[in-house]
Amino acid sequence: xxxxxxxxxxxxxxxxxxxxxxxxxxxxxxxxxxxxxxxxxxxxxxxxxxxxxxxxxxxxxxxxxxxxxxxxxxxxxxxxxxxxxxxxxxxxxxxxxxxxxxxxxxxxxxxxxxxxxxxxxxxxxxxxxxxxxxxxxxxxxxxxxxxxxxxxxxxxxxxxxxxxxxxxxxxxxxxxxxxxxxxxxxxxxxxxxxxxxxxxxxxxxxxxxxxxxxxxxxxxxxxxxxxxxxxxxxxxxxxxxxxxxxxxxxxxxxxxxxxxxxxxxxxxxxxxxxxxxxxxxxxxxxxxxxxxxxxxxxxxxxxxxxxxxxxxxxxxxxxxxxxxxxxxxxxxxxxxxxxxxxxxxxxxxxxxxxxxxxxxxxxxxxxxxxxxxxxxxxxxxxxxxxxxxxxxxxx
Numbered sequence: 191x192x193x194x195x196x197x198x199x200x201x202x203x204x205x206x207x208x209x210x211x212x213x214x215x216x217x218x219x220x221x222x223x224x225x226x227x228x229x230x231x232x233x234x235x236x237x238x239x240x241x242x243x244x245x246x247x248x249x250x251x252x253x254x255x256x257x258x259x260x261x262x263x264x265x266x267x268x269x270x271x272x273x274x275x276x277x278x279x280x281x282x283x284x285x286x287x288x289x290x291x292x293x294x295x296x297x298x299x300x301x302x303x304x305x306x307x308x309x310x311x312x313x314x315x316x317x318x319x320x321x322x323x324x325x326x327x328x329x330x331x332x333x334x335x336x337x338x339x340x341x342x343x344x345x346x347x348x349x350x351x352x353x354x355x356x357x358x359x360x361x362x363x364x365x366x367x368x369x370x371x372x373x374x375x376x377x378x379x380x381x382x383x384x385x386x387x388x389x390x391x392x393x394x395x396x397x398x399x400x401x402x403x404x405x406x407x408x409x410x411x412x413x414x415x416x417x418x419x420x421x422x423x424x425x426x427x428x429x430x431x432x433x434x435x436x437x438x439x440x441x442x443x444x445x446x447x448x449x450x451x452x453x454x455x456x457x458x459x460x461x462x463x464x465x466x467x468x469x470x471x472x473x474x475x476x477x478x479x480x481x482x483x484x485x486x487x488x489x490x491x492x493x494x495x496x497x498x499x500x501x502x503x504x505x506x507x508x509x510x511x512x513x514x515x516x517x518x519x520x521x522x523x524x525x526x527x528x529x530x531x532x533x534x535x536x537x538x539x540x541x542x543x544x545x546x547x548x549x550x551x552x553x554x555x556x557x558x559x560x561x562x563x564x565x566x567x568x569x570x571x572x573x574x575x576x577x578x579x580x581x582x583x584x585x
Contacts, residue, residue: 297552297553297554298549298552298553300330300549301545302330302331303333304333304334304542305334306334306540306541307335307337308324308334308336308357308543308546309336309337309338309357309358310336310337310338310339310347310356310357310359310360310531311339311346311347311355311356311359311360312340312342312344312345312347312348312351312359313341313343313344313360313438313439314342314343314462314463314464315362315440315480315483315529316360316361316362316529317341317360317463318481318483318563319381319483319529319559322559322561323546323549323558323562324338326555327546334545334546337356339356341462342461343435343438343439343461343462344362344363344439344442345437345438346359347360348361351532351533351534352374354537357540358532358533358543358547359531359532360530360531360532361530361531361532362383362439362481362529363439363440363446374534375532375534375535376533376578377530377531377532377578378530378531378532378533378575378579379567379571379575380531380550380551380575381528381556381559381564382518382519382527382565383481383483383526383527383528384481384525384527385480385481385526386479386480386481386485386493386513387401387477387525388466388467388477388480388485388488388490388492388493389470389476389478389490389491389493390471390475390490390491391491393475393477393491396425397422397425398507399491399494399510400496400506400507401495401496402496402497402510403448403496403524404499405417405420405422406448407448407450407451409426409429409431410431410433410448410453410454410457411454412454414427420501421503422503428475429476430474430477431454431457431476431477431478432457432458432466432469432473433453433457433460434459434460434461434466434479435461438461439527440463440479440480440481443527444479444525448525458473460478463480463484466478466480467480467484467488467489482513482563482564483562483564484563485513493510494510494511495513495523495524495525496509496511511523511524513525515565529564544579544581547579547581548576548581551567551572551575551584552572552584556572
């Protein structure tokens with residue numbers, strides 16, 4: 191009898207264990223079959239959310255290509271294969287089709303015991319880039335002294351380069367001086383920049399965030415009659431233009447692309463980038479122009495710019511491009527220019543001058559320029575400019 195009871199007890203226990211195992215397997219199977227559906231739904235939701243954000247961003251900017259390009263944290267990592275469509279400065283070797291990619295393999299080895307002085311004068315637009323470059327260079331060569339003086343515009347840089355008053359004169363425009371200057375001065379390009387059209391946020395809103403080249407021309411030469419056919423004429427006629435001084439590289443660039451002809455009489459003239467920003471802020475409905483690298487922190491808004499432009503405001507607004515690193519590189523933002531250093535031909539470089547310019551025209555130096563808010567050169571551009579000063583090529 192005991193044996194029979196034992197057998198029955200064991201059988202019951204085995205039955206229970208089997209039943210429990212089947213229930214657990216069924217539950218597990220149920221969970222696993224529902225889990226992919228849930229994951230797919232979550233994935234679909236997240237993807238829809240991202241797509242929605244992207245389209246929303248494009249709608250706000252009015253140009254999805256620009257907003258995507260501007261989002262890059264490192265402009266040099268994915269640069270388009272064309273350069274600004276502006277006049278090539280003499281003997282700088284700027285190209286129109288090479289990728290604007292700074293050399294990744296080239297390096298610069300600092301020399302800690304290097305001594306000497308390197309001096310600069312001229313363009314206020316180049317000054318922020320030059321300050322960043324000299325600060326970085328001194329980390330590896332602390333005994334070298336730098337003098338950045340007479341920041342009175344590109345004309346001063348040209349004059350001081352002619353007289354050998356400084357190591358390098360800084361000029362922020364296409365080099366278009368006399369043939370005598372072309373024969374006696376070397377022009378070494380170190381970067382690209384754009385010229386931003388700046389206004390207050392209130393004026394930007396009134397103009398819907400953009401302006402055309404023809405509208406700029408009319409505002410700066412005072413030809414209000416040419417604005418009469420514009421639906422925006424009432425706003426445009428209230429703008430108070432502010433100019434840079436004669437000899438300014440930024441003004442030269444503005445002239446090259448906007449070609450206002452004779453300027454409106456009585457305009458204020460700013461002699462520095464900082465003064466331009468202050469004049470625009472202090473002037474009701476003021477409008478001015480400055481280096482792209484100086485817009486951040488100025489408290490001003492940069493307008494999108496459309497080519498020429500007729501009376502079709504819808505088409506003009508669609509054609510307007512924001513000033514950005516990507517748009518300066520690919521030429522869609524049309525008011526752009528080179529940053530150049532001027533030096534008398536045949537004037538031997540000191541050890542400190544040679545090492546510094548070697549650094550500027552290397553990958554580490556170009557990275558400093560990019561971080562300062564400007565755009566670096568292609569490998570081809572770097573090597574052509576290095577050759578001017580007898581420096582070896584980089585790759």
